[in-house]
Amino acid sequence: MKAPYFHLAFRPNITLVSTVRRFIGEFYRRLLSDQEVGSRLALATHELLENAVAYATSDDTEIRIEIVDDQLVIKTWNRTLPERIANLRDALDEMSSAPDADLYYQQMLLRTSKRTEGSGLGLARIRAECDMKLGFELMQDRVCMMATTTIHGGLTQ
DSSP states (O other), X not given: OOOOOEEEXXXXXXXXXXXXXXXXXXXXXXXXXXXXXXXXXXXXXXXXHHHHHHHOSSSOEEXXXXXXXXXXXXXXXXXXXXXXXXXXXXXXXXXXXXXXHHHHHHHHHHHHTTOSSOOOOHHHHHHHHSOOEEEEEEETTEEEEEEEEEXXXXXXX
């Protein structure tokens, strides 16, 4: 049986991000035998979509969640500015060089407490609290953010 997937293209606002999070949480809690993975998936979905809304230069955002073998993959797409892409690259490089995800997240909490614009915590939170690997791909000004994690126990159906 091919694993179900979810793909949505929409013009989001922050209220819709929370709605999509609730839907994803419910949808995947019914499909995954590991309920903790469903909760982590909902949190990561929220953080990725919140970033896509905050940093997008157009109204269109997409999200796709799929299971490939034993990997749960979340992808979001949006258009953004070159300086945002550079910031994203720097943030992911710094994050991936930190060997301890939890310690890095705690350090980011302290560092960003003095920021006046954006916290920068969403991606660090996905890595630490959701135990997911992060990456991105570029297609000119279109960014595809990816968060992946291994699922154990598979699908309920």
